[in-house]
Amino acid sequence: MFLLKVDIENQVIIGISAMLLLFVSLLIAFISGQRRKLQYHQKLHALQAEQQELLRRQNSQLEQKVTERTMELSHQKEELQKSLSELKATQLQLIQREKMASLGELTAGIAHEIQNPLNFVNNFSDLSVDMLNEVKEEIKAGHPTTAMDLLDEATVNLKKISHHGKRADAIVKSMLEHSRKAEGEKEEVNINALTDEYLKLAYHGYRVKDNTFHTTLETHYDSAAGKINVLPQEIGRVLVNLFNNAFYAVHQKKKLAGNNYEPVVQVRTCKKGNKVEVSVRDNGLGIPEKALSKIYQPFFTTKPTGEGTGLGLSLSFDVVTKGHGGNLWVSSKEGEGAEFIMQLPAE
Ligand SMILES: Nc1ncnc2c1ncn2[C@@H]1O[C@H](COP(=O)(O)OP(=O)(O)O)[C@@H](O)[C@H]1O
Ligand SMILES: [Mg+2]
Numbered sequence: 001m002f003l004l005k006v007d008i009e010n011q012v013i014i015g016i017s018a019m020l021l022l023f024v025s026l027l028i029a030f031i032s033g034q035r036r037k038l039q040y041h042q043k044l045h046a047l048q049a050e051q052q053e054l055l056r057r058q059n060s061q062l063e064q065k066v067t068e069r070t071m072e073l074s075h076q077k078e079e080l081q082k083s084l085s086e087l088k089a090t091q092l093q094l095i096q097r098e099k100m101a102s103l104g105e106l107t108a109g110i111a112h113e114i115q116n117p118l119n120f121v122n123n124f125s126d127l128s129v130d131m132l133n134e135v136k137e138e139i140k141a142g143h144p145t146t147a148m149d150l151l152d153e154a155t156v157n158l159k160k161i162s163h164h165g166k167r168a169d170a171i172v173k174s175m176l177e178h179s180r181k182a183e184g185e186k187e188e189v190n191i192n193a194l195t196d197e198y199l200k201l202a203y204h205g206y207r208v209k210d211n212t213f214h215t216t217l218e219t220h221y222d223s224a225a226g227k228i229n230v231l232p233q234e235i236g237r238v239l240v241n242l243f244n245n246a247f248y249a250v251h252q253k254k255k256l257a258g259n260n261y262e263p264v265v266q267v268r269t270c271k272k273g274n275k276v277e278v279s280v281r282d283n284g285l286g287i288p289e290k291a292l293s294k295i296y297q298p299f300f301t302t303k304p305t306g307e308g309t310g311l312g313l314s315l316s317f318d319v320v321t322k323g324h325g326g327n328l329w330v331s332s333k334e335g336e337g338a339e340f341i342m343q344l345p346a347e
Helices: 001-138 144-180 191-209 232-260 312-323
Strands: 187-190 216-220 228-229 266-274 276-282 327-333 338-346
Touching: 001 144, 001 191, 001 312, 144 216, 187 191, 191 216, 191 228, 191 232, 191 266, 191 276, 228 232, 228 266, 228 338, 232 266, 232 276, 232 312, 232 338, 312 327
Parallel strands: 216 266
Antiparallel strands: 187 228, 266 276, 276 338, 327 338
8 A cells, every 4th residue: 555655656756857857848948949049130130230331331432432433534524625625726726727828828829919010010110200301301402203202102101000000909909809708608700710810829829938849730721610609718728728739749749750750730620510620630749549538637648747737628628518519539649640629519
């Protein structure tokens, strides 16, 4: 009986102990689980904080870089704008210089044209003064017939003076007319007369600049070419540039080739349907194949500094195509010469 009782007590104690043990181990397992969770959350938090800090630092670095770069860029932009405006100013200066250069040559040519009638006027008036003195002498000496003859001669002289005076006057007037015309105003002009006038001016202008220069000029003007509507000054500038380029090319060749070579510049006009062509052809140095595609580029020149701006053909091309709805062509063989053809509408 006692044994049985002890056995039961023992069993109860063991049972309770086992339950207690189970409870404690469950509790421990729960607590350690909770602790691990807590540790995990703490680590996660720390990691997130670290990442955010990293991100913040990266952001501020980036911002700083962007600010620096923006400053750099705006600085570069300012520099670029400065060089662009400098470039524009230089370009304008060069265009102006090219215009002035052709103007300078024209002025020299015009001076030469006026010089000629002026020489006549001066010589004939000196002569007339002498004659009138002679007339006085003859009258004093009682020779009225001789005096009358001398007076007749003096009258002829005075008519010559008047004629040449009028010629100089006409040259000045036509110059003034050209310069007074508002730019951008087209007018009817005889293309043959315009071409010939500018050819003479350019030729004499070139010779004034360099008196060793000489060339044969051959002209053929098509009487059918007639009057066309153009800006005379602008077309004049184109012609002067074409003539000067041709003169330069033959002059350079003459310097190289010497006596076996005779420079020739041919100028021709031609009416073709509703168009008029002006051709300027020379037997000068010609244009090398690889330069042909570049000659209309602004600033392309093969001439030494001071002798060429490289703007003549580019300006000429604009005047002919944009300004007049025409065309400008070139054909050339190196060493043999070049021909420029300007085609203008003639309605
Ligand atoms: N008739 C020509 N013969 C040979 N080369 C020419 C002729 N016309 C133009 N060129 C070439 O084209 C270049 C550009 O001409 P242009 O624009 O008038 O400028 P620039 O006369 O100031 O050099 C010249 O430097 C020259 O090399
Ligand atoms: Mg030129």
